[in-house]
Structure formats: C-alpha cells, structure tokens
Amino acid sequence: MKMLVGAYPRWEGCLPSDAQRIYFANHTSHIDTLAIWSALPSALRAATRPVAAKDYWNKGALRRHLAIGVLNAVLIERSREDRQSDPLQPLSETLEQGRSLIIFPEGTRGSESLPGAFKSGLFHLMQRFPAVELIPVYLENLHRAMPKGVLLPIPLICTIHFGAPLLRVSDESKEAFLERARGSIVALA
C-alpha cells in the first residue's frame, strides 16, 4: 500500500492516540479506507473500524473478504428502501464497544478533491456520543490515484492529513454543524 500510493500520514492538528475517535474524511476512491487504515499506527488499527456501504462491499466473495476479513469494516445500508431499522445502529453498537470509526460523511465517492455536502449521520453520532473525538481527515491525491470507474490505481504519493478535533458547539443546528465539519476538512486541503 505504501509502495503503491504511499499513504503517508501527516498529523497536523492531533497526534495518534488510543482515545476513542471518529475519523471523518472526504471520499474520493475505493482505496480511501485502506489508505487511512494503513496511515494509522498498527497499534490503533485493531481498535479502529471503517464504515462501508453494504450494497457495494457485501457483493462478491473478494469484496466481502476484504471488507470484513481484512479491514474489519462495519457495513451499513445506504439506500432508504433497503433499511429495516435505524441505519446508524451498527455504528452506535461499535462505538458503545469503545472502538473508533472511520466514516465518509458524503456517503458516496466524489470526483473532486474537495468534499461535497455531508449526510446527517455524523451529526447524530456526535449527539449520541458526546465524549468521542471527531477528527477531520483530508485525503490528498487519492481521487487522482484511483478515480471513479477505473479498475486499478496508479502510484501517486498520497498524503493523509489528520486535523484538530472538531470543537463541539452547544445548540448548533444540524446544517451548521455539517457545514462546519465539511469546512474542517477543506481547511486541511
């Protein structure tokens, strides 16, 4: 992974820590999760679970093995039709077990370097788990290494920027919070 896309971590606003965290990042390629995961110190990897879309990663033996076997991902339902229950339930359970999460609040891959609008999941998690640190992560160059629709990545030097924990503002509206969260990633670009 390091050889191929050189996922080099840059801890700009915080240091690696075993404090419980939600890492939220811009989503630009299929290898984003792998990139953040490999940028984390190996001691933290076991306690950090990426969140992945069930409709994509549960398809086919290879994807399922990679998502569940290798990355220990938490799979969630993306589309409203498939949902039987609260889509955030698996995430809440993981956080209750004391694990950290990697999430992509845009919900889908963008084609630009900067993230698009966030879905509300991050807001609800923030409210349900007031003690968990929210760490913005900006993935640089991954959208170039593996743009939407290609099979194999090209080896570019990709940098994973970890920002300062997002401050909590009491009585902030959902929209304001999500925009502020998005801005914290843009600020790392």
Next chain:
Amino acid sequence: MNVHQKFYWMMAGVVTLLITASLIGAILKSKARSDSKRAVVQNLNSRIRAWWVMIAIFALVFLMGRDATVVLFAFVSFLALREFITLTPTKRGDHVPLFLSFFVLIPVQYLLIGYGWYGLFAIFIPVYAFLLLPAFAALAEDPDHFLERTAKIQWAVMVTVFCVSHAPALLLLDIPGYQGQDALLILYLLLVAQISDVLQYVSGKLFGRTKIAPNVSPSKTREGLIGGGIGAILVGGAMWWITPFSPLQAMGMSFIIVLMGFLGGLALSAVKRSLGAKDWGSMIEGHGGMLDRIDSISFAAPIFFHLTRFFFA
C-alpha cells in the same frame, strides 16, 4: 586489478570521504551559533547521513550483480516517475497512459536491458511509447488541454525512465579490453555526477556570488559551477583507472557529465518551479525527493552512454 579489487578500492575512497564529511559536519555542528547557520549545518548533516545510506544500497546492489543493478534502476525510475506525476496536474482521461507508464513502460524498458536487446531499448520509448500513450489518452475522449497533458506525461517518462535507464544500459556496452567491467562505468558516472553536485553545493555556499538563473534555481552560482565543476573534473580524471579511458579522456568525459548534470539540474528545476514546488518530494532526508538527487544523472547518463558507445565500444 580485477573488477572487484577496483570496486573495493573505490569504496575505500568513498567511505574515507564520507567519514571526513561526517567529521566536518560534527565540527560545524558544535561551532554553529546563529539559528540560520544551525539550519544550514543540520541540512548538511542530514545530507551526509543520506549519502551513507545511498552508498550502502549501491554497494550492496553492485556486489549482487548485473540483474540487481538493473532492478535497482527500475526502482529508481518508478519512484522518480511517481514524484513527477504527483506534482503534475493530470486528469481522469490520463489514467490509462499513466497506468501503462508505471506498469508496462518501466518493466519493459529495463527488461530490454536485462536481455541485452539494445536496438529496441534505444527506440522503445521515443517511438512506440510516445506514439501509443497519446493514442490511449485520446480514447478517453477528453480533448481539454490534450497537448499539454500529453507533453507532461511524455516529458515525465523521458526524464525519469528513458534517460535514467541509460545508466544501467552501460552494462550492454562491449568495449575491447574492458569486458566484464562495464558495471564500473555506472559507478564512474554516478560518482562524477554526484561529486559534481556536492562540490558545486559546497563551493556555491562558500564563494557563491553571481547567480546564474535566480528565477529558476537560486542556489546555482557561477562560482559554484566553476569551482565544483573543476573539482569534479579533476576527481573524474583521477578515477581513469576504473574506466576504459586515458586520464585525459576521463577528464573530457567528466567535463561532459558535469556540464550535462548542471543543465539537467537547471532544466528540471524550471519544470519543478513551473509546477509550483521547491522539492520533488521528501523521501531522501535533506536532499528532497528522488528526482532532486538524480536530476543531473538523468541528463548526463544518455550523453555519457552514447559518447562511450560511439568512441570506445
């Protein structure tokens, strides 16, 4: 003396040089008073440390033989191309040509050296790659800035793969009376080019006044070039005994390496600046990226190769 004896003598010289440099670095460190001086000395010391690592890797690979040397340079090309493309703006439509550059052009170019197919080695990139890469890019149907994008990829491949591959290609030369010793020519090229860089850096820091191209490469001065260049030519002449050249011919070859190395540093510095960067990367401590270290070799290798081939092989 056989190849290995010559090699060990050269390494003894290089290690003595590095020990001296490390000692001077340590003395300067204890003497540096102001913050700016300390920063310069710190950079100097990390450069010297990086030199130890680079020399160790090269010596090991040299002793492992011909195939290992070719693989080492393939690896260098890979890292250099990765740095070049990382800094170069590319678009979605460039994905296939870029993928081919990394995973087809580099292996094929170096396999051709490994198998000793000189004819195809010399034209594979300038003819086949340079015609096919833009054709594949065109299939992506994005005409936006097509010429610029094509030029960027071709120039990246030219500098990091085609040019660099001429250093290990010295192994293909069949020089009368010099059979089995070609690997020493690679060592010669690398040493003269790098000693020239180092002496230009040192002599520029000590005596540099007149900048040659301040907008492109502010650290290059006329005093640095002349002082460092003369030094490197003398060192290159003194190493004639590991080459098929006479002492005077060795000085002539060193002059070419110094000149091309200087021009390579200048041209690639301009490319780097046009991309808005100061260093190509950060993988070699104190030096910047791989390309910062091999820019001079990239320009010197093909000319040194062809002059040697024309006059001596």
